Every structure is written in structure tokens, then in C-alpha cells.
Amino acid sequence: MNPAWVQHLLALGMLLGAGHASSSATDTWCYTDPKCGPATWGALGQCNGLKQSPININTSAAVPNAQLDALSLTGYEDGEKLSSMENNGKTVYVHVEDGLRLRGQGLPYVYTAQSFHLHWGEGKQKPGSEHLISDKQFDMELHIVHTKNNLNTSDALQDPQGVAVLAFFLQASDQADSSDAWDSFTQCLKKVPVERNTVHLDDVFSLSDLLGPVDLARYYRYKGSLTTPNCTEAVIWTVFPDPILVSPDVVDAFPSILRSKDGSKLYNNFRPVQSLGDRQVQASAALQNSHSASPALHPAALLLLLLSTAALIWHL
Numbered sequence: 001m002n003p004a005w006v007q008h009l010l011a012l013g014m015l016l017g018a019g020h021a022s023s024s025a026t027d028t029w030c031y032t033d034p035k036c037g038p039a040t041w042g043a044l045g046q047c048n049g050l051k052q053s054p055i056n057i058n059t060s061a062a063v064p065n066a067q068l069d070a071l072s073l074t075g076y077e078d079g080e081k082l083s084s085m086e087n088n089g090k091t092v093y094v095h096v097e098d099g100l101r102l103r104g105q106g107l108p109y110v111y112t113a114q115s116f117h118l119h120w121g122e123g124k125q126k127p128g129s130e131h132l133i134s135d136k137q138f139d140m141e142l143h144i145v146h147t148k149n150n151l152n153t154s155d156a157l158q159d160p161q162g163v164a165v166l167a168f169f170l171q172a173s174d175q176a177d178s179s180d181a182w183d184s185f186t187q188c189l190k191k192v193p194v195e196r197n198t199v200h201l202d203d204v205f206s207l208s209d210l211l212g213p214v215d216l217a218r219y220y221r222y223k224g225s226l227t228t229p230n231c232t233e234a235v236i237w238t239v240f241p242d243p244i245l246v247s248p249d250v251v252d253a254f255p256s257i258l259r260s261k262d263g264s265k266l267y268n269n270f271r272p273v274q275s276l277g278d279r280q281v282q283a284s285a286a287l288q289n290s291h292s293a294s295p296a297l298h299p300a301a302l303l304l305l306l307l308s309t310a311a312l313i314w315h316l
């Protein structure tokens with residue numbers, strides 16, 4: 001609140017951190033320990049800002065934008081571009097080589113995928129997505145991180161429109177079509193159980209395989225931040241409300257296989273929702289059409305519409 005107080009906290013933080021050569025915000029924060037959890041991140045970077053992520057997307061309050069049509073993704077079917085998987089102690093992270101491009105309305109540049117990672121709770125027991133859709137939390141959330149004109153991440157974070165993240169939910173379902181891609185992903189997790197473990201990926205799955213039949217025309221759009229310190233406010237978010245359905249075993253695999261450096265389980269690695277403030281969330285055209293069009297598509301409603309139109313014409 002009081003700037004002088006914040007300055008003191010920052011100075012104290014620097015003094016405390018001075019003993020460690022590589023000390024920075026990025027290795028002193030955590031999720032589940034109250035000493036370094038999300039409630040303490042306010043002192044780091046922009047984490048106390050007014051345009052933070054994630055948020056709870058109130059679908060009734062989202063503003064329709066007819067310009068927002070299907071995103072264009074090129075190269076996402078190429079599994080050879082996914083070069084390695086790493087357990088970094090906070091999440092499981094896949095490095096993406098140059099070649100996957102994202103274009104779309106409301107995205108002022110061509111954005112290139114750099115990496116992707118996930119957030120989760122405690123498996124089927126407890127959901128752990130970061131964004132909520134009208135108060136609903138999903139089991140997991142996949143973030144594909146892209147930078148403007150293929151800038152490196154540190155340069156992209158200097159630009160308020162430097163980063164574009166695509167967010168997809170994963171939901172455990174007994175009705176899930178068996179997905180070989182998520183089964184392969186889960187097999188790879190077993191090779192990186194401990195923080196700093198890395199495994200080379202040899203074209204075992206592609207991002208298109210992981211996304212499956214998700215509709216790239218149905219999404220919400222807003223401006224926000226990274227969801228980890230330094231919480232830099234440089235992200236154009238695209239959040240897809242229709243989850244990727246996966247087998248319950250996939251959702252259970254993450255918290256049960258992965259551990260951090262001290263051997264503790266890697267779970268509940270999601271930031272709580274932040275306030276929307278005076279920002280606006282936009283809804284893509286396809287989301288809007290599905291709301292207004294679905295009753296009219298019902299055969300009975302359509303017949304009624306035809307009859308009333310005919311009656312109107314008759315009277316004229």
C-alpha cells in the first residue's frame with residue numbers, strides 16, 4: 001500500500017537474498033508453503049499490479065467481438081519441434097523449437113511458440129486450473145507461451161504486447177476418446193520425476209495431437225500477466241472454454257509422479273484468481289453465435305419462426 005513500506009520490503013528482500021549468488025524472484029517463490037506462496041508474491045515484480053492473471057471469466061459479462069474468428073496455428077502438427085521435457089520444480093515444461101506460428105484477430109503480430117507447461121491440483125480429487133469459467137475450476141490447464149516476432153522471452157516481456165499465451169483446460173472424463181498423445185506424455189513424465197530431470201523427446205507427440213478436436217473459434221480474450229513471478233503484465237491471453245477431455249489416469253499422473261527438489265509432491269501449482277479491475281474480457285464470434293443461434297436451431301423453434309414469418313407475410 002504505502003510506497004515507502006514497499007521500498008523497505010524490497011530492500012529487506014535484497015539483503016536477505018544477498019547471500020545467494022543467483023538469488024532472484026524466480027527461485028524464492030513457491031505455491032504451497034505459506035512462507036513463499038502466492039499471498040507473499042505482491043512484493044515481487046508486478047505481482048501487485050492491476051492487470052494480473054489468472055482471472056475468473058464471467059461469461060455473462062464478456063463483451064462479444066464479432067471480429068474474433070478462428071485462430072490460425074501453423075506447424076503445431078510437427079512433433080519433431082518438441083525437443084525436450086523438463087521438471088523445473090514448479091511445473092513440467094516442454095521446449096519448442098522455432099517453427100510454430102500463431103496468428104489471429106486481436107493479435108497485433110505473428111507470435112512464435114517457445115514452450116508449453118501445465119498447472120494442476122491433486123488429480124481427480126481436487127481441480128487445479130488457473131483460470132475459472134463462471135466460477136468453474138477445471139482439473140488442469142495447459143499454457144502454450146508465444147513471443148512476438150520470435151523475440152526471446154526476456155525481450156518479449158519488455159513489450160506490453162510481447163507475449164501471447166493460449167490456455168486450454170484438461171478435464172478427466174470416462175468418456176474421453178483414448179488419446180495416445182496424452183498417454184505418451186504421461187509415459188514421459190516418468191522419466192522426469194525429480195526437479196531438474198530432463199528428457200529428450202523424439203517426435204513422440206505433437207501439440208495438435210495433444211489439443212485434439214478443440215474448436216479454435218471458441219475463446220475468450222483479455223490482457224493480463226504471467227501467472228508466476230515476476231507476473232509481468234505483457235500477455236495477451238486466449239482462453240478456450242471447451243476442455244480437452246482426457247482419461248482420469250492422465251490427471252492423476254501429474255501429482256503422483258512429479259516431485260520437487262526436496263522430494264515433496266509437485267501439486268496445486270496454480271495461482272488463485274486475481275481481480276479483473278477495469279479490464280474487459282471479449283468473447284469470440286463463435287461463442288456469441290452458439291448462444292443466440294442454438295434455440296433457433298431447434299427444429300420446433302425453427303418451424304415456429306417459419307410459421308410466424310409466413311403469418312406476417314400473409315397479413316401484409
Ligand SMILES: *[C@@H]1O[C@H](CO)[C@@H](O)[C@H](O)[C@H]1NC(C)=O
Binds near residue numbers: 025026044045046230
Ligand atoms: C523481478 O523483479 C525484481 C524487482 O522488480 C527485479 O529486481 C528482478 O530482476 C526481476 N526478476 C526477473 C527474473 O525479471
Ligand SMILES: *[C@@H]1O[C@H](CO)[C@@H](O)[C@H](O)[C@H]1NC(C)=O
Binds near residue numbers: 058059060061
Ligand atoms: C456476471 O456478469 C453479470 C452481467 O454483467 C452480472 O450481472 C453478474 O453479477 C456477474 N457475476 C459475478 C459473479 O460477478
Ligand SMILES: *[C@@H]1O[C@H](CO)[C@@H](O)[C@H](O)[C@H]1NC(C)=O
Binds near residue numbers: 152154155
Ligand atoms: C535476447 O535477445 C537480445 C537481442 O536479440 C540479446 O541481446 C539478449 O542477450 C537475449 N537474451 C537472452 C536471455 O537470450
Ligand SMILES: [Zn+2]
Binds near residue numbers: 119
Ligand atoms: Zn502457466
